[in-house]
Amino acid sequence: MTDPPTEIDARLLRAAFVLVLGTFMATLDATIVNVGIDTLAQEFGATVTEIQWVTTAYLLAVLLAVPSSGWIVDRFGGRRTWIGAVILFLAGSLLCALAWSIESLIVFRVIQGLGGGLLPPVGQALVAREAGPKRIGRIISIVGVVPLLSPVIGPIVGGSILGVADWPWLFWVNLPIGIVAALLALRFVAPNPPAAQGAPFDVRGAALLPPGVAALVFGLTELGNGRAVGSAPVLLGLVGGVVLLAGYVVHALRMRGVPLIDLRLFTRSPFGAAASALIILGASVYGAMFLLPLYFQIGRGLTPFAAGLLLVPQGVGAAIGSIVVNRTVDRVAPRTLVLTGIGLIALGTVLFTQLGSVPSDPLIVASLLVRGIGLGMIGAPVMSIVYSSMPHAQLPRASSALNLLNTLGGSVGTAVLAVILQSRLAARAPLGEPGVALAFADTFWWTLGFCLVAVVGATRLPRRAPAEHAST
Incomplete structure (x- = not known):
């Protein structure tokens, strides 16, 4: 038996x-459309309540798709599922x-969200399977920066x-990217057979988990949109979500x-600790990406394009953080990288907790750069230790669980911050x-609170570098 490649x-x-091109397309589209919400409202003569469903419907569809991705891959194979998505x-x-x-x-x-929700977990599972345990950390550090860059690039694009151009081009732009990605997948992504063609689909679970998550996020979203706590949509969403x-x-x-x-899976080490870290990462990334553009536009009067430009340093920082992780992920303990x-x-x-003093643009740029470096240092080590410890047959299920938690952290975190704001x-x-x-400063204190909660989970991550495990 040959050793896995290094x-x-x-x-x-x-x-x-x-594979990351598909993830980039899906995550980029979400932020591109967010910039055009006001334009879409004017085009269709929609109210604020109506137009927010353009974003909410996509998010809820993603939450429906992600939990099912593991079974779909097991049933139809990874490459076939990815191209279908x-x-x-x-x-x-x-x-x-x-x-x-x-x-x-x-x-x-909703149709778009169902496809977009499948792309990240299926793509990650295929990358992990192709890389093997000894290369997964470095390759994830390279491709994992893409989801962090798309919320930054999206507003600019x-x-x-x-x-x-007119508003339809917010959607036309996806077509050439997707067609090229599907054709390249046929050429460069190895086909893999279904892992469990006869495994029955968890119908009862599908009737409980995705609707429960979607209902919970819907209730929080309605609360963030100004609905009273005792209103029917909020109560139905929150109570119904918790019950489901x-x-x-x-x-x-x-x-x-x-x-x-x-x-x-969450009772196994290091999956449970890694999962908690990814929840907070999702809340931190998507929650802050919700607050920052709003502050730049409402608090400082910038245009969406100018606000997007001001967010670029965070994307640059994420790229720097990924380079650091790529060079150290096999030699430095995951806990050290994640805590840093x-x-x-x-x-x-x-x-951003001190916005009452109106910080200067250079100070904002420096803070976003530092923040981006930190974001780029978390995802790769967390996913690396999970994927390298999982048998190949369990990778789709593990990827499905991790992506659900990341999405849940992002959506719930954003909704909670919207209510607080x-x-x-x-x-x-x-x-x-x-x-x-x-x-806005008051609300950013809560994002600092997310970081403190993340520390609790990160302290349970492995204290030894992957190379030290391999040598013992």
Whole structure:
């Protein structure tokens, strides 16, 4: 039996590039469309409540798709599932570009979200399988920076598109990227047979988990949009979500077969600690990417394009952090890398808790650069220790669970921060314009709280470097 390869060769790089292209397309589209929300509202004559469903519908569809990705890969094979997800995403994009009303656009965003939700977990599982345990850390550090860059690049691309073209081009732009990605996947991604064609689908779990997550996020989103706590949409979402999720926990722990998301994975070391770190990473990345553009536009009066440019340093920092991890992930303990990353995120966030003093642009740039470096240092070591410790047959299920947690952390974290921001804006309203900056500062304190919670999970990560494990 030959030892698994240790060098990052051209074949692996080509496959990883193709697979990450799909993730990039899906995550980039989400932020591009966010920039065009106001334009879409004017085009369709939609109210604020109606137009927010363009974003919410996509997010809820993603939350429905992610938990099912492990079973789909087991049933149909990884490459076939990934290409099918690209085609579904492109079909949704095409229909969105042709939408004739706000209702049709929302429906087509659901189709787009179902395809987009499958791309990250399936792509990560395929990369992990192709790389093997001795290369997974370094290759993840290379391709893992892409999801961090897309929220930064998205506002710039979206602002540029709307500056020279009509709104349908927010969706047309996906078609050439997706077609190229699907064709390259046929050429460079190795086919893999289904792992368990006869495994039954967890129907009861699918009826409990995805709707439960979606209902919970919907309730928080409605609360963030100004609905009262006692209103029917909020109560139905929050209470219904908690009841469905509790039902799934009972079902998954009692089920004899393979549940949609195997909760027993979280009791295994290092999966449980890694999962908690990824939840907080999702909340930190997506929560801050929700607050920062809003502050730049509402608190400082910048255009969406200018706000996007001001976020570029965070993307540059993420690239620097990924380079650091690529060179150290096999020699430095995961716990050390992740705790350092969390510390840098916290340091880069401190400035935004002091917005009442109107920080200068150079100070903002420096803080975002530091914050980006920290973000780039967390994802790769966390996913590396999980994927390298999992048998190949369990990779799709593990990837599905990790991506669900990351998405859940991001969506719930963003919704919670939206609720907090709204309450602080109301409380600071008597102060006039300075109160807006102070309300954002109050909310950023919560992102620092996320970092403290993340430290608890990170301290449970392995204390020894992967190379030390291999030598014993």
